[in-house]
Amino acid sequence: MRPAYASVDARALRHNLSQVRKLTGARVMAIVKANGYGHGLVWVAKTLTDADALGVASLEEGLELRAAGIAHEICLLEGFFDAAEIPVILRERLTPVIHERHQLEALRRVRSEDRCDVWIKVDTGMHRLGFEPADVPAVAAELGALPFVNRLGLLSHLACAEELASPVTMVQIEALRRLPLPGLRRSLANSAGIMGWPAAHADWVRPGIMLYGVSPLGRTRSAPAVLKPVMTLRSRLISVRYRKEGDAIGYGGDYRCGENMPVGVVGVGYGDGYPREFRGAVSVLVRGLRAPVIGRVSMDMLTVDLRGVADAQVGDEVILWGEGLPVEEVAEAAGTIPYRLLCGLTQRLPRRVCP
Numbered sequence: 001m002r003p004a005y006a007s008v009d010a011r012a013l014r015h016n017l018s019q020v021r022k023l024t025g026a027r028v029m030a031i032v033k034a035n036g037y038g039h040g041l042v043w044v045a046k047t048l049t050d051a052d053a054l055g056v057a058s059l060e061e062g063l064e065l066r067a068a069g070i071a072h073e074i075c076l077l078e079g080f081f082d083a084a085e086i087p088v089i090l091r092e093r094l095t096p097v098i099h100e101r102h103q104l105e106a107l108r109r110v111r112s113e114d115r116c117d118v119w120i121k122v123d124t125g126m127h128r129l130g131f132e133p134a135d136v137p138a139v140a141a142e143l144g145a146l147p148f149v150n151r152l153g154l155l156s157h158l159a160c161a162e163e164l165a166s167p168v169t170m171v172q173i174e175a176l177r178r179l180p181l182p183g184l185r186r187s188l189a190n191s192a193g194i195m196g197w198p199a200a201h202a203d204w205v206r207p208g209i210m211l212y213g214v215s216p217l218g219r220t221r222s223a224p225a226v227l228k229p230v231m232t233l234r235s236r237l238i239s240v241r242y243r244k245e246g247d248a249i250g251y252g253g254d255y256r257c258g259e260n261m262p263v264g265v266v267g268v269g270y271g272d273g274y275p276r277e278f279r280g281a282v283s284v285l286v287r288g289l290r291a292p293v294i295g296r297v298s299m300d301m302l303t304v305d306l307r308g309v310a311d312a313q314v315g316d317e318v319i320l321w322g323e324g325l326p327v328e329e330v331a332e333a334a335g336t337i338p339y340r341l342l343c344g345l346t347q348r349l350p351r352r353v354c355p
């Protein structure tokens with residue numbers, strides 16, 4: 001068996017949820033879309049039994065959860081893409097977000113014994129999905145008149161919450177607060193809203209990335225919550241060799257050894273979802289010590305400079321990110337965001353639960 005896998009830590013996941021509770025006191029819709037940010041959709045849902053609801057991106061994800069016996073309230077963050085999904089949504093007790101006229105019109109044609117809750121998506125400034133605030137009272141009245149619609153809520157999404165100096169977030173908070181629909185539950189904050197903007201907390205918060213132990217506010221700023229990484233990407237040294245001064249390493253011979261030195265080969269590559277393009281230096285951990293990645297990352301392997309790790313041996317565990325090496329740091333060196341790395345792990349990489 002290849003030695004690469006991602007270990008996922010249930011205690012860390014539950015700890016991060018408890019940090020959300022500590023910060024907000026609001027109801028929590030745990031966001032588990034995109035295969036639980038790469039951690040395993042069903043595993044995340046089963047671990048977060050304490051969440052008040054789960055948020056997914058599609059009916060397919062909602063059905064996967066129901067098929068696994070998950071009884072939580074499940075919110076479809078983009079509602080339905082096709083009217084044919086509506087009977088299934090009702091039967092499976094899913095909660096759609098309605099953001100477009102065509103969805104309203106499809107709902108108006110529905111006759112159903114089953115009832116469902118509905119969130120109305122409000123565009124408070126993200127300019128991606130949602131109704132204009134001025135149109136929301138009419139939309140709420142239309143939806144409220146449908147016999148199968150239970151509770152209504154107002155949901156909006158923050159565009160710039162990671163930028164604590166941006167004026168956009170307060171404008172969005174105010175736009176949601178000003179809607180003259182008392183009694184409707186409201187939700188605005190993603191992870192950055194939860195950690196950076198107490199005024200955005202409202203009735204329901206929707207943490208994603210912070211549940212997985214990644215700060216949306218970046219590595220450098222001090223965070224109000226103590227988050228623990230849930231995923232650690234691991235593999236092993238599959239070869240250790242002494243190379244000579246001048247030896248070129250790997251495809252294209254991009255890296256040339258400046259002296260005689262030990263070089264290790266790690267059994268993980270871009271075929272597993274590890275990034276290939278780096279704009280800065282990046283390291284892995286071997287025996288808890290940093291070993292810089294050198295040469296090009298291959299599909300199944302990468303090479304590391306082992307000069308800093310005395311006695312490194314074939315079989316030694318290697319940590320690519322997670323425990324002791326924040327995924328934020330790897331993402332930064334790769335010129336991307338941690339979300340992308342976590343969601344980008346491929347099918348062939350096994351996930352293993354650590355107890």
Ligand SMILES: *Cc1c(COP(=O)(O)O)cnc(C)c1O
Pocket residue numbers: 031033077157189190191192206207208209210216
């Ligand atoms: C993905 C998503 C979230 C979670 O965002 P994070 O930045 O991961 O906390 C919240 N709300 C909506 C509508 C989303 O699509």
